[in-house]
Amino acid sequence: MEGKKILLCVTGGIAAYKSVALASRLTQGGFSVKVVMTESATKFVTPLTFQAISRNEVYVDVFEEKNPEKIAHIDLAEWPDLILIAPATANIIGKLAAGVADCMVTATLLATTRPVWIAPAMNVHMYMHPIVQRNIETLKSIGCRFIEPGEGYLACGYVGKGRMAEPEAIAEQVSEFFAHDGNRFLEGKTVLVTAGPTRERIDPVRYLSNDSSGKMGYALAEAAERLGARVILVSGPVRLQKPFGVEVEEVESAEEMYRAVLRHFPRADIVIKAAAVADYRPKRAEPEKIKKNGSGMTIELEPTVDILKELGKRKEGQFLVGFAAETENIEEYALKKLKEKNADMIIANNVKEEGAGFGTDTNIVTVFTSAGEKKAYPIMAKQRLAYEIFKEIDRNMRASRK
Numbered sequence: 001m002e003g004k005k006i007l008l009c010v011t012g013g014i015a016a017y018k019s020v021a022l023a024s025r026l027t028q029g030g031f032s033v034k035v036v037m038t039e040s041a042t043k044f045v046t047p048l049t050f051q052a053i054s055r056n057e058v059y060v061d062v063f064e065e066k067n068p069e070k071i072a073h074i075d076l077a078e079w080p081d082l083i084l085i086a087p088a089t090a091n092i093i094g095k096l097a098a099g100v101a102d103c104m105v106t107a108t109l110l111a112t113t114r115p116v117w118i119a120p121a122m123n124v125h126m127y128m129h130p131i132v133q134r135n136i137e138t139l140k141s142i143g144c145r146f147i148e149p150g151e152g153y154l155a156c157g158y159v160g161k162g163r164m165a166e167p168e169a170i171a172e173q174v175s176e177f178f179a180h181d182g183n184r185f186l187e188g189k190t191v192l193v194t195a196g197p198t199r200e201r202i203d204p205v206r207y208l209s210n211d212s213s214g215k216m217g218y219a220l221a222e223a224a225e226r227l228g229a230r231v232i233l234v235s236g237p238v239r240l241q242k243p244f245g246v247e248v249e250e251v252e253s254a255e256e257m258y259r260a261v262l263r264h265f266p267r268a269d270i271v272i273k274a275a276a277v278a279d280y281r282p283k284r285a286e287p288e289k290i291k292k293n294g295s296g297m298t299i300e301l302e303p304t305v306d307i308l309k310e311l312g313k314r315k316e317g318q319f320l321v322g323f324a325a326e327t328e329n330i331e332e333y334a335l336k337k338l339k340e341k342n343a344d345m346i347i348a349n350n351v352k353e354e355g356a357g358f359g360t361d362t363n364i365v366t367v368f369t370s371a372g373e374k375k376a377y378p379i380m381a382k383q384r385l386a387y388e389i390f391k392e393i394d395r396n397m398r399a400s401r402k
Contacts, residue, residue, distance in 0.1 A: 004178050005032045007080035007114075009105045010050070012040025015087035015121035015164035020045060022086055022167035023053045029175060034074060035059070038092070038105050062104040073104060077111035082174065085109075086147075087121030087164045090132050096144075097135035110201075116241035119147040119170055124160030143241030145383075147173065148361060176384050184228030185394050191224040192268035194307075196236030196255045200281035202299060203290045210276050211358035214238035216323075216382050217274035219324060221246045224270075232268070234260045236275055254278050254304035261307055265314065270393060272321040273308045276358070280304060307357050312342030319397050321389075324348040325358075334368045345369050345396065347389065355379045369396055 006026055010019045026033050035050040036059045047058035065072055085092065085105075092105065101107040111117065118139065127149065136146060147170055150163040195217020199207040214235060221233040222243040231246040234257055242248045249264075251257045254277045264368040265271065265316060280301040290297065307324045322343045324334045327350060334348035349365045351357040356379070363385050366376045373396075376390060 003032075004030075004082070005034070005080045005109070006174065007076060007083045008033055008035045008050075008359060009083065009085040009088075009092075009109070010035060010037045010041045010045070011085065011087060011089045011092040011105060012043065013040050013089045013121045013164075014044060016041050016044040018121075018164050018167050020049055020053065020086075021085050022170055023050055025167050025171040026174065027054055029171060031174070032056075034076065034079065036105050036108055038103050041118075059104050059108075060169050062107050071200060073107040075159040077114070080114055082113075082177065083109065083112055083114050083116045084119070084170070085116070085172065086119035086170060087255075088118045090120075090122050090126045090129075093118065093120065093132065093135050093139065097138040099278050117147060117174075118142045118144055119341050120149050120162070121164035122149075122162050123156050124162045127160075127162045137239070141239045141241065146361070152160055173384075174383065176381075179387075184226075186224055186270075186390065187228035189269040190232065190267055191221075191229040191272045192232045192234070192261065192264050193221045193224065194234045194236075194257060194273050194275035194277075195221065196238040198236045198278045198304075199252050199256055200254065200278045200304070201285040202282050203288065204284040205289050208281065209237075210278065212236070212238075212276035212358040214240050214275075215359070215361065216363060216386075217272070218243055219382040220272055220274055220382075220389065223383070223390055227387075227390055229270075232264050234264070234275070236277075254281065254307070258305045258307050258310070261311070265311060265318070268318055270319045270321070270397075271315075272323075272389075273311070274323050275302040276323075276325060277307060278304055297324045306341075308337075308341045308343065315342070319344050319393060321345045321347065321393065325341045325351045328354050330366065331368070331374075334366070338368055338370060343370065345393065367392055371396065371399070 006398045010016050023033050033054040034056045035054055050058045095106050096109055101110045151161045152163050154162050196214030197210045197212040199209045201207050213401045218240050221231050225245045233246050233248045235250050249260050251260050281304050283300040283302045320343045324337050324346050326333050330348050330350050334346045338346045346368045347365050349356045355362045362379050363382050364379045368374055
């Protein structure tokens with residue numbers, strides 16, 4: 001990928017040997033690679049190895065300032081297009097989550113504004129430890145992207161989740177991230193995306209909701225922005241970093257989302273309803289906390305507004321896309337939704353299928369269009385799927401104009 005710069009941060013785990021292959025693949029792929037190592041990483045692989053592969057100086061000591069005109073870790077923090085931590089130990093994940101800057105790697109990471117990707121590698125029990133998981137969630141909430149570790153035989157002798165993703169897979173994801181740079185086929189378009197769950201209040205401390213994380217909608221918003229669109233994201237309550245360059249309006253209830261979407265709808269060219277909007281809400285939200293009385297509680301529900309259906313009635317040239325999260329009869333329900341909601345495209349998935357449910361970093365979908373087309377996609381990262389969806393939208397919009 002000619003001209004793109006990757007800063008590879010290598011930390012002290014046995015998986016550091018994989019990072020040698022990763023640096024080689026990235027370099028062969030046309031990326032300019034610089035490597036930063038922790039002292040402990042040098043116990044597994046020498047800096048000279050990475051220097052020979054990357055053909056760039058390797059940085060280890062935060063106090064070694066070879067150029068008096070520059071502060072090394074600040075200069076490194078501003079240099080790359082993407083920072084990749086591979087392997088990322090529990091130690092480095094914890095330090096970054098806590099804001100510790102006690103080595104060249106952590107000082108550089110805290111000084112950067114570039115995208116940061118993290119490929120964990122550790123013992124399965126360490127990876128699943130609540131503190132490590134909390135630290136991972138903290139980093140995800142500020143925009144760091146995690147490359148999930150694999151399952152299998154670990155260096156410690158255990159079998160489980162904790163193997164650093166294979167260099168080939170990481171290099172492919174990095175290439176995919178940059179593949180659409182310069183391909184801005186949404187230039188001049190306004191894209192309206194909804195994401196996340198909604199919350200329907202029962203009382204001040206309770207609500208009805210669902211397990212949607214918002215990851216698919218946020219991936220779509222990020223992809224649309226990188227493809228040149230002006231993007232408006234109407235988001236339910238999520239723990240995700242706002243995508244760069246995207247106008248975000250935060251809402252809570254289905255009614256709030258409906259009103260926000262209607263305000264933005266007239267100026268949108270493409271509308272993607274990726275939010276998991278609650279189908280029902282309490283008929284009455286109590287103003288005070290409902291006390292437990294020992295005899296049970298009955299909540300009377302009423303339907304929420306069907307946002308997609310209302311947009312289908314009002315559309316005047318907008319390309320309207322809906323999602324169908326189902327557990328059975330996927331095609332039947334998707335086609336029914338496509339017709340009843342007057343949508344141009346329905347993206348359906350089976351949320352019971354492994355890798356396609358709420359909260360995952362991957363998805364498995366089938367796209368149905370009003371032109372009678374059907375296209376199934378294999379399991380893939382939501383970020384990559386977002387680009388595939390926009391390519392399909394663009395193709396359908398072009399076909400409808402012929």
